[in-house]
Amino acid sequence: MCCIYRDLGKEFGQWLDWVLEEAEVYDYGRYPAKGMGVWLPYGFKIRRNVVELLRSLLDSTGHEEILLPLLIPENILAKESEHVKGFENEVYWVTHGGLQPLDVKLALRPTSETPLSYMESYWVKSYKQLPKKYYQVVSIFRYETKATRAMLRVREVTTFKEAHTLHEDFTDAERQVREAIDIYRRFFDELGIPYLVSKRPEWDKFAGAIYTIAFDAMMPDGKMLQIGTVHNLGQNFTKAFEVWIQKKDQSIDYAWQTSYGISERVIATLLAVHGDKKGLVLPFRVAPIQVVVIPIPAGGDNVKKYVVNEAIKLGECLKKAGLREYVDLRDDITPGEKFNIWELRGVPLRIEIGPREVKEGHVTVFRRDLRAREKVPREELVDRLKGLGEAIDNNLKNRAWGAFRERILRTNNVQLARKHLRGGGVVEMPWCGKPECAEKLAEVLNADVLGTPLDPYEVPANEKCPLCGHKAVAYLRLANKY
């Protein structure tokens, strides 16, 4: 089975490479350094709309955008011992400035907990300043030695939104973890991306965190992709960097931290969960072009001219109504070719306007998600387009969630679980809580451990760990991971 969502016409990996290139989203593989790609104009606009959506969610919840330097001196990166152990094998190092060797090696940021904690030791003194919520949208670098893949596993992640917060106590950091999860839920919901929220097992948490909560999405091949993480960092970094605060009760203590991040993988996911064999299917919310207007020339020159003028006027009217529109007036390709191009690029709505439409005072509207046409009278057009935009986003979200839920199976039967995983998806199995049982289960199922549900639903008393037979304390989620 090649796609759990809908027909991609080819294997998912091939489809993604094809659509990124053909729809002019991201040029990957031609750039002369491995694991790095170029955002093309159309792709950049998708990226921008997605990032702006995330920004608006963060800004409206008291997050402040900042920008830290890219380069982190070796001694700063090394200050938190777990952290540096987790990253030292995958950091790029700058060793020379011009022809001279540098005194201190500089790392290209893999993430910014260390330099920010260093700065926070200057900035923050009192509980009165807390909570503090910073974020930045930057490039990060990881020297991936595994096979790289456009947007999914790259060496330069060009779009990393990392948030970092500071708190007076553990309780407030816990509240922040919940807030971050809530923000991410809203973000993915706006994009119509289905997800699971799991607490990662101890051995798979972020280097330097107390625990990690992760969002996983399902790719069309049924494999899971981590698209967001939220970490409670406790006082690990504030101790290493001496971020002291005076608390309300006058005592002095280290501050508490959380951090949470989302990368351009969310854009790959956006394309993957909604796309089909004709190409992209973009939600109205983030589509660079929401409505494309295509004049259908027919008849004599005067009629053609008239139709083109009507199309231009229509475009202006849509623009005035706040819609992102484009009137495709090219005369060296046919309307049919234009249809294909804009369907490939995922434009949610297309207006076809020919002599008959002009004469009868209506237009034909085509919606990309259902590939269905309807006639709309001119005077109702703007309202109808906005309504359709909403309907498209709802439909994309619902059908993606529908397909996603179908591929999640709760069972205590190892045979069934194995069979289910072969078709792609996730299994939830009762689990005793012991790491060795989780490890063994992953081995038996030839799968990876995603973790346990964020708020573990109650496991019935008769459910036993299928390996050791002890009482289950939670369900364990397993799947094949990217």
Added chain:
Amino acid sequence: MCCIYRDLGKEFGQWLDWVLEEAEVYDYGRYPAKGMGVWLPYGFKIRRNVVELLRSLLDSTGHEEILLPLLIPENILAKESEHVKGFENEVYWVTHGGLQPLDVKLALRPTSETPLSYMESYWVKSYKQLPKKYYQVVSIFRYETKATRAMLRVREVTTFKEAHTLHEDFTDAERQVREAIDIYRRFFDELGIPYLVSKRPEWDKFAGAIYTIAFDAMMPDGKMLQIGTVHNLGQNFTKAFEVWIQKKDQSIDYAWQTSYGISERVIATLLAVHGDKKGLVLPFRVAPIQVVVIPIPAGGDNVKKYVVNEAIKLGECLKKAGLREYVDLRDDITPGEKFNIWELRGVPLRIEIGPREVKEGHVTVFRRDLRAREKVPREELVDRLKGLGEAIDNNLKNRAWGAFRERILRTNNVQLARKHLRGGGVVEMPWCGKPECAEKLAEVLNADVLGTPLDPYEVPANEKCPLCGHKAVAYLRLANKY
């Protein structure tokens, strides 16, 4: 003389360091790597508004935003020989990924002519695709060995807008140079920043360009700062990277290029040319907060509460009117302290509202640029604020240009020129056109050559080069440069 614009209360360098820190714009000098700083939330918002203004000018003139990787393989950077000679001594090199040495050294981009030309050799085939206008807003890196200085001379330029264009022939590239100059003029005009547009002398052009046009602004100490450049690159890079196109007449030729850039120096300039000893004075156009509302509590608790509520209501009303407002409700500092804080941060307009104002149905409006108060009836407030915003931007622009023009002296008298330059500013001297005379003149005046005016105004026939006595062909601009 410490400031050609207005009283900074201290020497310009000290003032800039002071204002960046106190107004919480940019934390420089505490970051543990030299020549790199952190954009703080308030500064980030200024940066963002300035960058968005530039984006809107570029987008509306057919420029398309893209994003190229940061890392450039050594062999790509080295392809255009003049270019690599110009940059090899100031490029940061990545030599290791994790613990492994890399096969090919990777440069942190100093600018993106080389990787983009490489990609364009794949993207562009025909004159029908031209002109192409790309831009990106990114960090660039230069290993400065001179003394670094916050925003003016840094090792990581965190805000570099670089545009790159492709053309069918030289004529169209020349047209593009003019378009770029026009866009930059509009950009600096919107910010109220005075500038000179000069053609740089041959020995000071961009490495790889046919010629370079530069925008120079005057710092308060009278020294000139390059804040924008426009290059006609000819076919230098397209030949090195084999960017062939088929022309309209079916012949095959290399494409023609231009590139033009603006960095965060424009933000330093924005702060420098309008600021005063109380701190920043921001144009209304780009101020993160355009109007701050400060309740003046007086009288009993009920009256105080009433005033605070009125201030909140006022803030909501301003927000609804599309103004960027902030209501400062802190109760642990006095109104006077709030006045100082927001004046330091350059908020263009302040509303003071106390019991009397509420009762009488007006508010007191203070404008930062003139430090003047006026009473405005509540019902006229929104219109008046918008009008004042415009008036402030005009006043800032006019007074900056006034001070700027006063410091430009045209003379053929070397003594006068030397005296003028000691006070800061620019001299324009008749020049025979010979490089050796320009060099000698710079030496005699202890100044740098900015170049010649973009459209050389006619030099009267009796004007002679003060050095060799030959007929002058142009005025030569000289000044002390940052």
